[in-house]
Amino acid sequence: MRNLDGTDTRLLLALARDPRRTVVALAQELGLSRNTVQARLARLERKHVFLPFGRRINPAAVGYPLAAFVHLHVQQQKLAPITEALALIPEVVEAYGITGQADILAKVVSEGAEDLFRITGKILAIDGVERTDTSLAMHELIPYRMEQLLHGAAGTGPSPAARPRYPGACPG
Known part of the structure; x- marks a missing residue:
């Protein structure tokens, strides 16, 4: 490592x-x-x-049971002010610069569908955001983890072929 x-x-x-x-x-x-x-x-x-x-606090336990991933398509030259504006929206709990069709992936939590509509409206109102695509998170399949990487680095864990499979995972 x-x-x-x-x-x-x-x-x-x-x-x-x-x-x-x-x-x-x-x-x-x-x-x-x-x-x-x-x-x-x-x-x-x-x-x-x-x-x-x-x-890590469960958003559902504090009134935000609906999680969604919002793909933002933005004007690249406005990336810094867009990021600053996103940081001011409390329901945006994570955001990443990404490759692919979208430019930013934001994880958003909300009280429900109407609240999510309000939040995506706030995101769309940010200068430089051209459009968004939203996907609802139905169930967390693999929570944040580091143990397997650390075991691999230490040479104490299972080989990649012996790692546990998760429901719905592609065979590999």
């Missing part, structure tokens, strides 16, 4: 399994000193290995 040794990878795997672990608990599990774990965590943080900390 890029610039990570086996100890770093084991530390990341332990955190991926339980992000709330204390430094002392990590040190005990990995057979390292507390100072070693603390120093490695600080170095990994300086290298931007960790994404911003926070618990």
Whole structure:
């Protein structure tokens, strides 16, 4: 794995399994000193290995049960101000610059169909957004995960052929 040794990878795997672990608990599990774990965590943080900390909150639990992916077709020269305007819409919870027919993929959460209509209207009102295509998320099939990548980097996980299949996955 890029610039990570086996100890770093084991530390990341332990955190991926339980992000709330204390430094002392990590040190005990990995057979390292507390100072070693603390120093490695600080170095990994300086290298931007960790994404911003926070618990993933279920949008449905706070009144936003409908998730959708909005493909935005935009004027490229206005990409920066469009991104800034998208960031001001609270229901836009993620956005990515993408290749393909669309330019931006935004994940949006809403209270329901009417609310989604309102939100896409706000997106379409942004100067430089030419059109949108919206797809409803019916069910999360594979949640965010890193364990398999880390196991592969550490040489401790299953081979790609032995990885679990997900319902509806294409044979490969």
